[in-house]
Amino acid sequence: MLYQNTLQLAEHSQGAYEITELIEKIIKTSKIHTGTCHLFIHNSSSAILISDTADDSTKDMTADFMAQLAPSSIDSNENINSAMDAVPPAMKHARSQNELTIPITNGKPGIGVWQGIFLWEYKSAPIERKLTVTIMGEARHRSFRLSH
C-alpha cells in the first residue's frame, strides 16, 4: 500500500518548528498501520531533523554549535535565529537532512518518547516550503518485539 501527499508548510521565519503532529495526521489519513514514512523537503535552505523535545534549549544549542563549527563574520549565537544566520550556506547544506525516514508502528510515528520531527528554516524572510510525504506499508498489524 502506498500513500503520497505533497503539501505546503506555512511560512516560517528562521528557526526550528515542530511538525510531529502534522506528520501524525498524515499517517492517520494514509490508514497504514505498519511501514515507513519518508519526508522530503523540496529545497536546499531548510531541513528536516529529529531533535529532543524534552528541553527546548537542545535544538537551540545544536544550532549554536553549528554556528560555531562553521563561523562566519556574524558573531552571534545567543539564540537559534542569530545562530542560524551565522552558519554559512555551504555548511548548512553539508550537514542538513533534506529527507528523513521514520517507521510507522500501530498507525503512528514509531519514534522515541523524547523525539520530535522539526522543520529547520534557514532563510530570514518567511517562505512557504513544499514537503512530500510518502508512506509505504500495510494496513494490518505485523509488529512484534524481540530483545537482544
Added chain:
Amino acid sequence: MVHQQQLRFSTDGRGTYNISQQISDVIKKSGVKTGICQIFIQHTSASLILCENADPTVRTDLDAFMKRLVPDGDNLFKHTDEGPDDMSAHVRTVLTESSLSIPVHDGKESLGIWQGIYLWEHRTSSFKRNLSITIIGE
C-alpha cells in the same frame, strides 16, 4: 510485504557497537528477498552509522575525531542537566544519522564487504537503546 520489529540493545558507555548480525537476522526472519531495510533509532543521544568493519581502530579514531569536534562540557552548552556529555551527545546525534535505509538483495543486506552497521552510543554511561527495523519488499 512488510515486516517490522523492535530491537533493544544495552550499551556500556560511549563508543560504537556492531549490530550488523542482529540486522541480518531480522532480514532473514522477514522472508523478504528484494526490498529495503529501514533502521531507526528512537533516541536523540545515540545514532547509527555505516562504517568500515575490518580495523577497529577506524572506529576509535572516529570517536577521537568526534571528541575533538564536539567537546564535552563546551561553554557553549546550557543543556547540561545530565552532565557534560549531555548536550554533546545531542549534537553528535545530529551530525550522524537517526535513520538508515539499506538495500535487501537475495534475502540479505546488500552492504559492501567492508561495511558494517553500528550503533553509536554518545553518552558516557550505560543505556538501553531501542531500534525499530522495518523491511518492505517482496
